[in-house]
Amino acid sequence: MITVKNLHKEFKNADGTTSHVLDGINYEINKGEKIVIVGPSGSGKSTFLRCLNLLERPTSGQIIFDGEDITAPGVNINKVRERMGMVFQNFNLFNNLTIMQNIILAPVKLKVMSEAEARKKATELLERVNLLDKADVYPASLSGGQKQRIAIVRSLCMNPEMMLFDEPTSALDPEMVGEVLDVMKQLADDGMTMVVVTHEMGFAREVATKVLFVDEGKILEENTPDEFFDHPRSKRLQDFLSKVL
Numbered sequence: 001m002i003t004v005k006n007l008h009k010e011f012k013n014a015d016g017t018t019s020h021v022l023d024g025i026n027y028e029i030n031k032g033e034k035i036v037i038v039g040p041s042g043s044g045k046s047t048f049l050r051c052l053n054l055l056e057r058p059t060s061g062q063i064i065f066d067g068e069d070i071t072a073p074g075v076n077i078n079k080v081r082e083r084m085g086m087v088f089q090n091f092n093l094f095n096n097l098t099i100m101q102n103i104i105l106a107p108v109k110l111k112v113m114s115e116a117e118a119r120k121k122a123t124e125l126l127e128r129v130n131l132l133d134k135a136d137v138y139p140a141s142l143s144g145g146q147k148q149r150i151a152i153v154r155s156l157c158m159n160p161e162m163m164l165f166d167e168p169t170s171a172l173d174p175e176m177v178g179e180v181l182d183v184m185k186q187l188a189d190d191g192m193t194m195v196v197v198t199h200e201m202g203f204a205r206e207v208a209t210k211v212l213f214v215d216e217g218k219i220l221e222e223n224t225p226d227e228f229f230d231h232p233r234s235k236r237l238q239d240f241l242s243k244v245l
């Protein structure tokens with residue numbers, strides 16, 4: 001579904017120096033896979049996700065999505081983003097809109113569906129995450145876990161072909177982590193292609209088809225969850241796992 005070829009990302013710093021944040025990433029994600037990415041802070045995990053849906057422009061390299069090079073000049077970035085949902089740590093719901101308005105805003109505005117269709121789809125999705133009773137309230141009255149489930153529903157309402165998650169549970173109180181992971185597991189079971197940056201190693205073990213260890217802008221190790229956690233090959237991954245497990 002996605003092939004990443006020799007992806008590099010550099011940022012120019014204020015003092016004129018350059019940070020080489022992604023340093024030649026090569027990877028292939030097949031339809032239906034659930035890729036979990038772990039790695040130390042600052043290693044480039046978020047930048048990698050943001051390059052996948054072109055929130056960041058890669059400095060060089062290619063991303064082939066469904067046969068199309070989306071890094072080529074002239075590609076409609078908005079169309080690409082419609083096909084790849086993204087969920088962040090901090091929900092980014094609009095506080096002045098109701099839950100229903102938040103969910104149907106993008107699909108209606110971008111003419112992916114009519115308002116009636118969007119409402120129908122939103123209703124189904126809210127039912128699935130047990131939050132239909134919240135359709136007409138404002139985000140401020142929801143818990144963090146509920147807000148994040150709404151953020152996931154909002155992304156799903158666009159009918160994306162794949163979903164990117166950047167530490168979706170990191171900002172939550174511990175007792176709310178489970179309800180969000182449950183929604184993500186359900187999505188995984190439904191066959192969604194997913195790329196997830198997370199510190200939830202239990203989730204990685206249970207759901208991932210592959211786990212990647214990103215360090216200093218490179219994929220240092222890639223394996224099935226069992227091999228990844230039980231037989232880490234590199235010293236760096238062994239050290240990392242000894243700190244987080």
Ligand SMILES: Nc1ncnc2c1ncn2[C@@H]1O[C@H](COP(=O)(O)OP(=O)(O)OP(=O)(O)O)[C@@H](O)[C@H]1O
Nearest residue numbers: 011012019021039040041042043044045046047048
């Ligand atoms: N817009 C930007 N401008 C300059 N530097 C940036 C920018 N975005 C990220 N960086 C730098 O790139 C590096 C990688 O950042 P990134 O956010 O991808 O790391 P991460 O692995 O997601 O870390 P964390 O686990 O803390 O979220 C960091 O050193 C960061 O400071």
Ligand SMILES: [Mg+2]
Nearest residue numbers: 045046047166
């Ligand atoms: Mg990050």
